[in-house]
Amino acid sequence: MINHEGRIKAAFDSGVFVLKLIGDVRLTLCATLDRQARQLAETPGLETLIIDLRDTTNVDSTALGFLAKVAMAVQGRVTERPTIIADNPDVQRMLDVMGFSRIFTLVETPITETCELCDLPEIPTDVEDTRQRVLEAHRILMRLNEHNREEFQPLVEMLEAQEAASHNH
Template sequence: MSEQAQILFASKDNCCFFKLHGELRYTNATGMDDLIERLFSKPVSCQQVIIDLNEATFIDSTYVGLLASLARYCQQQQLPKPTLFSTQSEVNELLYSLCLDQAFQIVEQSTSPAAELSSVMPGHYSEQQQGEMILRAHQALIDLNYKNKAEFQPLVDLLAQQLK
């Protein structure tokens, strides 16, 4: 039985806190993509970014790519590396295998949010917009590490061709 994905968010004292819950798949990634775009399309009020994956039961490459793009935004804004909390061994194995430890401070322990979290609703994307989101996410994975390029370049090339 699949567990419903949920994205929770809070911004307090210049800290942006994301809590991701359940099965994180490209089919439910539009809310996260919208939130990242909104947060970083203007001067950033986040001086620190924290992501809690302790309740994530599954994460696909599109979601990992969205996390990579979030780390890239932080780097571009000259912010500290985002902190990512995860006690899920399968999730951690994926994060390390895709080199997210280069872009995040990964902490394998529980969290307790210091702020009240609000639920982020999914965005309404057309098929074209969803394809563009998947392409951007996988491009962010490729940009993160050369090893990822070998794994995801064929998918990126195929998506880019289909989206023309």
């Protein structure tokens, strides 16, 4: 049986940072993506960011929100817009619908193959932490386009209500 569990690999070489998402990338990996966004925002010598989704079978909306956060974290620090490599038509369609072409350059094949990638350790999170990240991710996606705003408004409102309820106890 093929393991569809999501993983994230990374490499930084000569100013180029590559983030490769593998398998089924879900909200469980968002703490890892969040840490990566923060680290990238402070990485000296960063010139180019490439996110490789060629080995991705699925990316849930929470993970997409954090990919958008990664792109926003490097805005103004990299010379070109971050690049997403995606050759799966379903993934390409999803990126298109989500408005990712506004913050990424979307390509099917990389200019060059990347160097050795290392697995990023998955950062464990608790339920409250995960809920905060799901909320943050969907707020980011809602800012990208009208489709996302309509699509995720009910989810965001529900999460905000849960958050308010949990703070009132």
